[in-house]
Amino acid sequence: MSPARPRLLDPERPPPGPFRPTWWKSPLRGPWLTSMLGLVLLVAIPIVALTGFLSNDAYDPRLGDNAVGRHLGILDFYLFPWPTHPSWLYALNQGLHVGVGLAAVPLVLAKLWSVIPRLFLWPPARTPAQALERVSLVFLVGGIVFELATGVLNVQVYYPFHFFFTDAHYYGAWVFTAAFAVHVALKLPTMRKALAARRWLAPLRESLERTGPEPPAAVASDLIPIAPVPATMSRRALLGTVGAGSVLLGFQGASQSIGGALRPLGLLAPRRDGFGRGANAFQVNRSAAAAEISGDDVGHDWRLELRALGGRRLSLSRPQLLALPQRTHSLTIGCVEGWSTTQRWSGVPLRDLAALVGLRGQLTLDTESLEQNGLFATASLGSEAVADERSLLALRVNGADLSLDHGHPARVIAPAVPGVHCTKWVAKLTFRAAQRR
Numbered sequence: 106m107s108p109a110r111p112r113l114l115d116p117e118r119p120p121p122g123p124f125r126p127t128w129w130k131s132p133l134r135g136p137w138l139t140s141m142l143g144l145v146l147l148v149a150i151p152i153v154a155l156t157g158f159l160s161n162d163a164y165d166p167r168l169g170d171n172a173v174g175r176h177l178g179i180l181d182f183y184l185f186p187w188p189t190h191p192s193w194l195y196a197l198n199q200g201l202h203v204g205v206g207l208a209a210v211p212l213v214l215a216k217l218w219s220v221i222p223r224l225f226l227w228p229p230a231r232t233p234a235q236a237l238e239r240v241s242l243v244f245l246v247g248g249i250v251f252e253l254a255t256g257v258l259n260v261q262v263y264y265p266f267h268f269f270f271t272d273a274h275y276y277g278a279w280v281f282t283a284a285f286a287v288h289v290a291l292k293l294p295t296m297r298k299a300l301a302a303r304r305w306l307a308p309l310r311e312s313l314e315r316t317g318p319e320p321p322a323a324v325a326s327d328l329i330p331i332a333p334v335p336a337t338m339s340r341r342a343l344l345g346t347v348g349a350g351s352v353l354l355g356f357q358g359a360s361q362s363i364g365g366a367l368r369p370l371g372l373l374a375p376r377r378d379g380f381g382r383g384a385n386a387f388q389v390n391r392s393a394a395a396a397e398i399s400g401d402d403v404g405h406d407w408r409l410e411l412r413a414l415g416g417r418r419l420s421l422s423r424p425q426l427l428a429l430p431q432r433t434h435s436l437t438i439g440c441v442e443g444w445s446t447t448q449r450w451s452g453v454p455l456r457d458l459a460a461l462v463g464l465r466g467q468l469t470l471d472t473e474s475l476e477q478n479g480l481f482a483t484a485s486l487g488s489e490a491v492a493d494e495r496s497l498l499a500l501r502v503n504g505a506d507l508s509l510d511h512g513h514p515a516r517v518i519a520p521a522v523p524g525v526h527c528t529k530w531v532a533k534l535t536f537r538a539a540q541r542r
């Protein structure tokens with residue numbers, strides 16, 4: 106009697122169904138198609154990864170409570186102080202991160218479709234090296250699916266999972282990026298060869314009638330079906346459909362990031378609509394109702410608590426703040442979720458407020474809002490943002506008082522910081538001399 110194990114992994118006897126190469130019939134699958142999708146992703150993925158890591162830098166998670174509950178580890182590097190010029194820098198960064206990330210969804214799905222027969226390779230690995238490579242694919246595929254799924258849910262401000270989004274998305278990005286680097290290093294030569302063998306874009310000119318399996322003579326590959334059926338669509342139609350899906354999704358990101366006439370066209374974008382009337386008619390991520398802030402909290406009794414850490418304290422009413430020299434600047438709120446808005450804000454420069462409690466020079470700022478709970482109830486600004494003359498405690502927007510939804514009686518607004526650091530319904534500002542990091 107022969108032992109059962111070797112028989113089970115016998116390459117000549119795969120289990121039935123998808124483990125049999127004859128099961129996969131689309132003539133479109135092959136190294137050219139996979140490589141073409143890979144080439145586009147080779148451009149898109151680094152943009153998403155780079156802007157993601159830059160966003161972490163802009164957040165400055167080591168400052169104050171900016172880590173919002175994250176457990177910082179060695180992977181939370183902080184490379185450079187995020188600049189405050191131009192004021193739309195973070196909006197551009199996040200617009201690219203979210204827009205290109207959304208556009209990548211159809212591309213990734215098509216790429217996974219193009220290689221799915223490999224999931225059922227029999228035996229699963231022939232050599233230890235092959236086994237290692239296939240394990241790296243678990244992190245590559247698992248990583249991108251996890252990053253895209255959590256990213257899309259975050260854009261929708263929908264958190265059905267029980268882990269903390271920022272933590273998970275950030276460490277997931279490290280896992281994915283490492284696996285991506287390995288994958289590119291291993292596959293780049295194959296990709297070039299497969300594309301060059303078919304003269305790069307030439308297969309896009311094939312009509313449906315002329316669409317058949319890739320010639321194995323070009324690049325031998327287990328992706329080429331051994332029992333193909335006739336094509337029902339050309340490669341051009343397949344890539345055109347995937348590309349159209351990408352453009353449609355990418356446009357949702359662009360519409361809410363660039364705004365203006367594009368904003369109403371982003372039909373799937375969650376932050377499309379304006380909020381409020383007149384001067385205050387622009388979108389709101391978290392309304393006063395959602396934050397459980399009522400008119401009573403911010404009525405005549407409201408006072409700003411202003412302090413220098415370990416030093417002077419002041420308490421100012423809104424009329425007192427309005428009596429201070431006011432400045433007006435056109436500044437962009439760039440939300441981490443990829444939407445942005447540029448408005449004309451008026452209020453007191455933050456550095457003037459610091460001077461009132463006797464502080465000058467390199468300062469950081471911790472802000473607390475009236476919100477009782479919520480991850481965004483506190484935020485900190487780094488010394489670059491505090492020193493910038495355009496950084497305001499805003500009291501008015503577009504010539505009118507701030508509406509309750511936009512942070513009445515006062516909100517922080519600073520150039521090029523992540524939107525989440527522009528705290529609304531401010532209760533307390535604490536300035537401190539910046540420590541060298």
Ligand SMILES: Nc1nc2c(c(=O)[nH]1)N[C@H]1C(S)=C(S)[C@@H](COP(=O)(O)O)O[C@H]1N2
Pocket residue numbers: 388389390391392396438439440441474475476479481482510511523524525526527528529530
């Ligand atoms: N107190 C408080 N301030 C806040 C928020 C919040 O939830 N609470 N949301 C932040 C976020 S995520 C962004 S992008 C900006 C702009 O949000 P808005 O559209 O809700 O005004 O305000 C920030 N300020």
Ligand SMILES: [Mo]
Pocket residue numbers: 390439440441442524525
């Ligand atoms: Mo945000």
